[in-house]
Amino acid sequence: MKIQLYVLRTVATRVLGAAVVLFSILQILDLLEVTTEILDRGLGTAGVLYYAALRSPRLVEQVAPIATLAGGLFAFSQLARESAIIAMRATGISAYRIVGMAMPVAFLVMALDFSCSQIIAPRTDPVLSAWWQATTPVADRKVPGPRSFRAGDDLVIADGASSDGRQLNVVRVYRRDKAGRLVERIEAPTATYGHGGGWTLNKPVIVRFNGEQVNVVPAAQMTWPSPLHRQDVQALFADSPVPSAATARRVLLNGGGDRPAAYYETQFLAAFAGPFAALVMLLLSAPVALANFRSGQGAVLLTGGLAAGLIFLVANGMLTALGEGGALSPLLAVWGGPVIFAALAVYALVVLEG
Structure with missing residues (x-):
């Protein structure tokens, strides 16, 4: 001993x-x-x-x-x-x-x-x-460019996000059918993440494409069913994002990600290795x-x-x-x-x- x-x-x-x-x-x-x-x-x-x-x-x-x-x-x-x-x-x-x-x-x-x-x-x-x-200082601040990413089956473009990941600014959500054709576009000034989970689009404008017809429907609010988590937003808008095992796992389960699945699979395994x-x-x-x-x-x-x-x-x-x-x-x-x-x-x- x-x-x-x-x-x-x-x-x-x-x-x-x-x-x-x-x-x-x-x-x-x-x-x-x-x-x-x-x-x-x-x-x-x-x-x-x-x-x-x-x-x-x-x-x-x-x-x-x-x-x-x-x-x-x-x-x-x-x-x-x-x-x-x-x-x-x-x-x-x-x-x-x-x-x-x-x-x-x-x-x-x-x-x-x-x-x-x-x-x-x-x-x-x-x-x-x-x-x-x-x-x-305000004079030295750089305005980050828009970020595009996947959130489940939706393609999303957002111009910015709050530091806590609970708000997205100038959000554009693109939805496609199984053949990959664009069927709906939603634009909203902001999207907020509720404390119980789930996103709400504020003052959205829904544009639906049905063949050659285009229907525009404005609304006061709209629930956005998305697996996107606020921590995913923080990682997506970080200067040098380093996904954790939890973040990579959420992306692989249709969470928010802007890179190929192989990247997140590697990051998930690397977290334990x-x-x-x-x-x-x-x-x-x-x-x-x-x-x-x-x-x-x-x-x-x-x-x-x-x-x-x-x-x-x-x-x-x-x-x-x-x-x-x-x-x-x-x-x-x-x-x-x-x-x-x-x-x-x-x-x-x-x-x-x-």
Whole structure:
């Protein structure tokens, strides 16, 4: 039990230290770009801290896998240099069991990564976007262009939306029959999302096409039965939309989306596969524990582990991009990288153990 706590504490402290350093570097680089602008808006130090707090979940998401790799390499190399690995193996503890002792650290990082990317960030991103837009000087504000998207079977064009996603401005809804012919067009100055769900078109003008006949029917209000959710609107009108698993799932179930289905399928699967990058990184760092630093093998394995981790991130990003574009199966695009590199890491560990 003491050995397990020792290994766990050694790996956990190194991963935490790497995470703090990397997070601080990313936070500083991010603030260097916006601090002057925040101060020019008269928001002061409180504005800088508020921006940093809202950006933190996305930075944690970026830092998690690299911190696990760096911390794992530092921890296992220290255990190897101190001959702790040799002592543990002399008592009958295999290298696989030593790696298993460090696994709870990877699981904790995975849980933190998932929480930040799928629970916290989807809530802080709209708040940051609304705050940034509200504090932008009127002269510098850019009027966003109209956005077109699908909402169930309807094609929709809206010129803008409120920050909370409960209102669409200058809405045009196009409906088609099963053959793809336009049968109805609805134009309304605004569309509001009710607190109980569902949309209401205010002062709509309904134009129905029946062959060569065109019927125009104005109305005071009209219920718009649409699976579109207010969070879908926030994602569609965001400057850099990053759909969460919930948003991607709603789109796949006929919610509001402006990209191909393959993109949302990949994003949905990536939401659950992404945190496993931390586990892969820990496995890639594990072979260093069996290195002989006196013969120079340690430096080779340290460099190889770091290179393998970086290559994994690049390859995983490329496969995900191929999946989003529809050039590769979303399942293969999302899980191909983690499975391949995890298998390579386990193979290297087996060879060194043997």
